[in-house]
Amino acid sequence: MRSHLLNDATAEQYRRSVTEGVERVAATVATTDRPFTGVTVDALSPRIDEIDLDRPLHDTAAVLDELADVYLRDAVYFHHPRYLAHLNCPVVIPALVGEAVLSAVNSSLDTWDQSAGGTLIERKLIDWTTARIGLGPAADGVFTSGGTQSNLQALLLAREEAKAESLADLRIFASEVSHFSVKKSAKLLGLGPEAVVPIPVDHDKRLQTVALARELERCVGEGLVPMAVVATGGTTDFGSIDPLPEIAGLCEQYGVWMHVDAAYGCGLLASLKYRDRLTGIERADSVTVDYHKSFFQPVSSSAVLVRDVATLRHATYHAEYLNPRRMVQERIPNQVDKSLQTTRRFDALKLWMTLRVMGADGIGQLFDEVCDLAVEGWKLLAADPRFDVVVEPSLSTLVFRYVPAAVTDPAETDRANLYARKALFASGDAVVAGTKVAGHHYLKFTLLNPETTTADIAAVLDLIAGHAEQYLGDSLDRAS
C-alpha cells in the first residue's frame, strides 16, 4: 500500500497515474458532442449503488474505466458551447496546470510554515486584485472557498465594526435580487429574522437608491443600526449592476459599511472594454470576487477584499500550536490570521498560472467576448415574436420566456416554459437555467463560454420553442 504514497520512490508512478487520468478527461472533452447525456437519477443511481467501497479494485486503470461509467460519460460539461445554464465557466488550461501542482504539493495556506512561497504568491494576487479594484494602500484580503464564504466574512467584519447594543438592532440593506448568501450570513451572524431589508429594484433589476435612502432614514429613525449595504456588482439572476457611486454616497452619508458582491461581475476588473461598469466599487469597504465565475478558473477560487487591513482582525484567533501571537511581532505571515478557514487550499496558484501565462488582458478579452455575445443574444430575442426578454444585459445573462401567440392562460405559458427547460435537459442538446420574474417562470442563459456563437443561441431558442410548442399541442390534445 505504501506504493500509493507520493514520494521519491513513487514519483514515476505518480506521473503515469495522473497522466492516465488526464488522458481520460482529454479524450472525453475532445469527443463530447452535447453538454449532457440526459441521464436520469433513476438510471444512474443503481450504477453507483452497486459499487462496493469495501472491495477496492487496486488498479487505477480499472477504476478509471469504472469512473467513465458512473461519472465521466454522463457529467454536465461546461466547456460545451451549448451549456448556457448557471454561473459556470469553461476553465483555462494554465489554471488546470496550477490545480495539478497545488494538489500534489498540497501546501496549506494557513501558516507560513506550511506554505512558504504559497503565502507570498497569494498575498501578491490579493494586492493585484485590490489594486484593480482601487481600494487604496491599506487594502488587504484573503482567498476563500467561494462567494458565499466571502460574503459571510465581509458581513462578519461589518457586524464587528457596527456599534449596536443588541444584534437584534442591526440591519443589512440589499436589493431584492441580491444573493441568498446575504440572508444566510445574517442568520449565521446571529442577527434577527428581520435583519436583511430587501430594497426594490428598478426596471433593469438595479437597486433603487431612492428606496435605499428611505429605508436607511427609517432605520435610523426607529433607533436601529444600519450595519451594511450590500451592493451587487452583477446579480446572479440578471447580471444587473447596482448603482455603485450613488450607493457609496449613501453609505458615506450614513456611516454604513459598503460591501460590493462582485462574485459575478468581477470579470470586469480585467475587461478591456467595460471596466467602467464597476465604477464606484473602489469606494467599498469590502468586496467579494469569484474568480471561478468570470476569470475562467476551476472551482474553488474566490476572495474577499477589504479597504482597511485592520478590520481583518475580527477574524483573528491565535493558537500556540499554529500561529502564536509572537509571530505577528516577528513578521511571519500567517494567512490563517485573516481567514475563516484553517487548513486551506493553495487555490491562488491557479490564478497565478493564468496571469503569468495569459495575462489579465487575456482573461478580460474572454469576458468581453461573452458580454458582447449577450448583446447579440438580446437582439435575437428582442426581434423574435416567440419570446419575451426581460432586461438588456449588463454582463452576460439573458432572462426570457417563450410566449405562445395563441395562448391566453398565463399558467399555461408558465407550464410550457417549465416543460421546455426539462425536455431540453432530458435531451442533453443544451442546458439552460430557469428563474421566476414577477411570479412567472422564465428561462435563463448565463453566457460564460466565448466558444458559444449567436448561431448556438439561435439554435437553442428554436429547440426551446419546439419543446414548448410540443407541450402546448399535447395539452390541446388532452383538453379535447
Ligand SMILES: *Cc1c(COP(=O)(O)O)cnc(C)c1O
Ligand atoms: C454565485 C454568487 C454568490 C455565491 O458564490 P459561490 O461561489 O457560489 O459561493 C454570491 N453572490 C453572487 C452575486 C453570486 O452570483
